[in-house]
Structure formats: C-alpha cells, structure tokens
Amino acid sequence: MSGAAAIGDGIFQIPVPITDNPLGHTMVYAMESPNGLILVDAGWGDDNGWQGLNAGLAEIGHSVTEVEGVVLTHFHPDHTGLCGRVREASGAWIAMHHDDHDMFEQMTARRTDEWMANQLDNIERAGAPSADLEALRADTAGEPPVGPESAPDRTLSDDERIALSGRTLRVVYTPGHTPGHVCFYLDDANVMFTGDHVLQKTTPHVGNFVYPLEERDHLADFLDSLRRVQAMDITRGLGAHGITIDDVGGRAGELIEHHEERLEHLLDEFTDQRLTVWEAAARMKWYKPWGDISPIGKSMALSEGAAHVRHLLAREQIAQIPGTEPALFARS
Numbered sequence: 001m002s003g004a005a006a007i008g009d010g011i012f013q014i015p016v017p018i019t020d021n022p023l024g025h026t027m028v029y030a031m032e033s034p035n036g037l038i039l040v041d042a043g044w045g046d047d048n049g050w051q052g053l054n055a056g057l058a059e060i061g062h063s064v065t066e067v068e069g070v071v072l073t074h075f076h077p078d079h080t081g082l083c084g085r086v087r088e089a090s091g092a093w094i095a096m097h098h099d100d101h102d103m104f105e106q107m108t109a110r111r112t113d114e115w116m117a118n119q120l121d122n123i124e125r126a127g128a129p130s131a132d133l134e135a136l137r138a139d140t141a142g143e144p145p146v147g148p149e150s151a152p153d154r155t156l157s158d159d160e161r162i163a164l165s166g167r168t169l170r171v172v173y174t175p176g177h178t179p180g181h182v183c184f185y186l187d188d189a190n191v192m193f194t195g196d197h198v199l200q201k202t203t204p205h206v207g208n209f210v211y212p213l214e215e216r217d218h219l220a221d222f223l224d225s226l227r228r229v230q231a232m233d234i235t236r237g238l239g240a241h242g243i244t245i246d247d248v249g250g251r252a253g254e255l256i257e258h259h260e261e262r263l264e265h266l267l268d269e270f271t272d273q274r275l276t277v278w279e280a281a282a283r284m285k286w287y288k289p290w291g292d293i294s295p296i297g298k299s300m301a302l303s304e305g306a307a308h309v310r311h312l313l314a315r316e317q318i319a320q321i322p323g324t325e326p327a328l329f330a331r332s
C-alpha cells in the first residue's frame with residue numbers, strides 16, 4: 001500500500017518517498033482534468049520516488065500515462081525531481097513560475113570546481129572560520145539532484161487559471177521560500193495547495209545568498225506572502241510535507257510570529273557588538289547547538305541568518321560598517 005487516497009473535493013493525495021530525508025515524503029496531489037490528470041508537484045527523482053508515484057496512481061485507479069500536466073509549487077528537487085520521467089511517460093507539460101526558472105537552471109548546472117570555489121569564497125567573505133570552510137569543501141562535492149530533463153516547458157503567472165474538469169485551479173504567487181514559489185487555490189472548494197509556503201509542522205526555510213547580500217529581501221517577501229494567504233480565509237490547506245492544515249490563516253500567523261521573534265532576538269545580539277553574517281547566524285537559535293550542526297546544515301543556517309540580517313537592514317535597525325572585510329554590521 002502506498003498510502004494514496006481520495007481526500008474529498010475531487011482531490012487525490014499521493015505520498016512520494018524522499019530517500020534518506022527526515023521530511024519523509026512529498027505529498028503529490030492529483031485532480032481530474034479535461035485531458036487526464038493534473039499533478040501538483042512531482043516528487044523526488046529516484047527509483048524509490050518513481051515507484052511510489054506509480055503505485056499511488058494505480059491505487060487511485062489511474063496511471064502516470066494519463067498525466068496532462070504538472071504544476072510546480074517551486075523548483076526544489078523534492079518537487080521537481082520526477083518531472084522528466086512523468087513527461088517521458090505521458091507527454092505532460094511541466095509548469096513553474098518564471099521567477100523560479102533561473103533557480104532551476106542554477107540547480108541543474110553542473111557543479112564545476114569554479115562554481116564551488118566561488119560559493120566557498122562568498123561564505124568566507126561572510127566571515128566563516130577556516131575550519132568550517134574546510135569541512136564544507138569536503139562535504140559539498142557531487143552531482144546536482146535534478147537534471148535538465150525535468151526542466152519546465154511552461155511558465156505560470158500570478159492569478160493564472162489552470163483548467164481542471166469543470167473547475168479551475170488558480171495560481172497564487174507566494175515568494176519567500178523560493179523567489180518563484182506559488183500556491184494553487186481551488187476556488188470551488190476553498191482549498192489551497194500550499195507547497196512549502198505553509199506547513200503544519202515545519203517552518204519553511206527562507207534563505208538569502210550570503211556575500212554580497214542580495215538586493216532582494218526574501219524574508220520580506222515571505223512575510224508578505226504569509227499575510228496574503230492569511231487574508232484569504234481558506235478552509236483547508238494541503239501542504240507538500242506532513243499533515244493537512246486545518247487553519248491556514250492561523251498557521252500563517254504562527255509563522256509570521258516565529259520570524260518576528262527571531263528578528264527581535266537577532267537584533268538583541270547586535271547590542272554592543274559588531275557581527276559578521278556568519279557570527280549573526282551562529283548566534284541564532286537552531287534545532288541543535290551551532291557547534292553540532294553539520295557543514296551543509298551550517299550553510300543552510302547561514303543563508304537563513306543572512307535573510308534575517310538582510311531584513312534588519314531593510315528595517316534600518318542595523319547598518320553595515322563601511323570598509324570592513326568581512327563585512328561587519330551594527331545597530332543603527
């Protein structure tokens with residue numbers, strides 16, 4: 001048994017396993033469309049995921065050959081990985097918001113030595129100690145998790161409608177977790193597919209490239225997107241990981257609160273001291289003590305720390321001290 005089931009409102013839920021990942025599964029959703037099935041996300045792209053998707057579709061009385069199109073919430077590999085195989089089996093189109101196209105291309109580009117050296121150089125310039133850089137260098141080799149065969153061939157825009165059988169699915173642009181993240185809203189049932197934007201048990205990652213800090217303030221985007229969803233008064237949220245969200249507005253409010261607390265805590269850390277982005281990240285609260293976090297975990301935490309630093313800069317609560325290398329920040 002794959003665990004796939006009809007969950008009401010004409011929606012099928014198919015848990016697709018993510019190998020060796022604590023998230024466990026990507027929830028893929030299927031709905032009937034004029035020419036077959038529309039899938040929301042596709043799942044992790046290995047044999048294990050492929051078997052899970054096929055078994056799930058069989059359990060609900062369908063087959064991957066019936067897929068008309070895949071609408072993607074965002075570019076991450078646990079959502080896009082199987083797109084290539086689905087398209088090969090069915091001829092389906094694959095659609096993603098245009099702001100995530102570049103991100104997808106960067107992810108699938110071969111990780112050359114030059115690319116890696118540049119990444120490490122940026123992390124060093126954000127203030128990383130040499131021991132952490134060495135650990136990261138040893139830990140980050142390897143092939144990208146998704147290949148160009150999964151590349152989307154259609155672009156989604158905010159408020160666009162996708163035809164289902166007798167109803168439509170509406171694109172709701174919700175950047176933050178990624179620059180082009182979207183949710184999908186079923187008007188007739190007041191149900192939202194929230195992707196990784198709102199999850200019941202998990203706090204979605206929000207990152208910013210660390211050096212130089214990006215112009216785009218991803219945390220501001222995320223908070224705005226949470227407010228957008230909060231204002232919609234949605235009955236049921238179907239996230240890409242974990243359980244159904246009974247109170248989407250309430251959960252969005254909790255996530256806003258969570259980041260406001262983190263911002264406040266981080267601002268306190270700047271009292272009487274000047275910090276690099278690395279030091280700021282190391283002083284934030286994580287799921288375990290900073291020293292126990294793996295090199296990859298630290299690089300994720302660093303990008304999340306950078307997003308918070310970037311947002312405090314936007315709020316003019318801290319400022320960069322001119323002429324410092326690595327860049328130091330202080331309360332303004």
Ligand SMILES: [Zn+2]
Nearest residue numbers: 074076177196
């Ligand atoms: Zn994601």
Ligand SMILES: [Zn+2]
Nearest residue numbers: 076078196240
């Ligand atoms: Zn995900």
